Amino acid sequence: MTSIRTALPHELPALLEYPDDAERNAGTRAYLGQLLDARCTRPEWCLVADDGQGRLVGSVVLGTLPGQEIPYALVLFEAPDDGERIGGALLDAAVAKARELGAQELEHVVDSPAQAPQFQRGPERRGELLRASGFRVVRDGRRFGLRVQGELPPDDARLTFRSLADLGHEPFVALLADLLAETADARLAADVERYGARRAAEQLFADTPELEHEPQWREIGFDADGTPAVISLPAVNPTVAVIGFVGVAPAHRGKGYAASAVVRGTRILAANGAEEFRGDCDGANTAMAKAFARAGYENFADRLEFSRSL
Template sequence: MTSIRTARPEELPALAEHPGDTERNAATRAYLAQLLDSKCTRPEWCLVAEDADGRPAGSVVLWTIPGHAVPLAVVLFEAPADAPEAGTALLDAAAAKARELGATELEHVVDSPAQAPQFQRDPERRGELLRQAGFRVVRDGRRFSRRIPLAGLAELPADDPRLTFRSLAELGPGAFTDVLQDLLADTADARLAADVWEHGARRAAELLFEETAELRHEPDWWEIGYDADGTPAVISLPAENPSVPVIGFVGVVPAHRGKGYATSVVVRGTRVLAAHGATEVRGDCDAANVAMAKAFRRAGYENFADRLEFSRPL
């Protein structure tokens, strides 16, 4: 019989530790400490499963954007391979708690290969546990990373001279939502396409802008790039999440695709973040978005992981 309880103060930030796995234990401990410090989670959002003998048999942590009171996802999900019922109980308990706090959906991502900070080993088993608990895959993604050279901007690709960039500070949100609406009407991203189907292109564009705006950014970082004919061609929304600077969102307007602008806009976002001190930048795209994956590679990024994004309605 598995029981679920809130983690005790002395169990934080370690939670479920794996004997002999020093690298994993250190990384997950540091990650949870960071989440607690940044208010991405709270002690009462850290749950532990106990077996019939009262021994810890897994853990899960609710996560949100700093400053928010409603959980958005689960992280640090750990369940023993020989006790799948512990995994199901943890996910159900996390879902119930998130629902009580006002959440209508709960997400989780599984990265492969396993790596810091969560070390999600055995992704197939994890995926099966998630599906049994009511989660479904909403996106098959590819993750990319680029280290910024010590010389910074001097060693990065140059901006595309065909594009003229104007910032959010100059244009205001309306212009950005207009471009996003145009982009989302013809998107290769499964998750964004689902948003368009559910909400319509305009509302999906507004939601994408609002959600990306939750990440730390400055108004002059966000830009629309204009073609020589004066029409919007690309949009660049670089930002910083609590862990690393990211290419929050980039895209090419359908009328300007096929000109190599996808690489140009990734380069632009990278240069903006590098100019503000980034030493590494990450980005991601849907596996079906072949053009954007090529753009990341051409901009000097490497595909360091694949990511399955899961979601469970509450």
């Protein structure tokens, strides 16, 4: 009989492997190894489905950001193609474990087409399993990527950038509150409806520092008239450099400043050693999608973001 249990030490970091998918096996093994080394997950957060004879037929891993002790996401999830019961049991076990550890919400993302390092084959089926377990789609997103192959575009001469180290916290939260009041991002719009623009801004600014960054990377770009026009929050997550968040004040939209901020964030990350970059936006945020394209990024995948309250 199949049972759900914590992975044994010798089963890490490989967990469930597929006999005819060497690329996936190597990629997810390396990814989980990185997460364990960075303490973005823990051995006791790695759950497996055991067929009763020691053979693994499914797995799920809880994850968090560096320095945090409470999981917020499922970072790996695998279930057999014909194993709806097993997939549901794994998700239920992960939810129970996350709740036991103090989590109030749990997230999971599903990329299409399947991407390294999670290699999520069968995105439609994964979505069905997540919905059946109480998860709901909170964002239909687009993923963008860039690998530096030459000189990056120059900064926008119309903007003067000043950093968090120079300005302090308040101007960033004030600008975020202004732009979130008219956001095209479904997830952020839901936060505004739930908390109000100011609190949603404070929450967004409090969450993003959990990614690796330096205070001087976080900037506001000021228009020639001296008013704050655009915010840029580049960072590095456990596996890749990310644009993080870009937003334009409503009074300055339509000037191409979002693309300018993407370029600026890319230049900062490149100056600090990054060669590959990622960014994402809501599928409905066509202005941000155009900004990534103008900055040289390519839309390499779509991403459904799921969430479940615990």
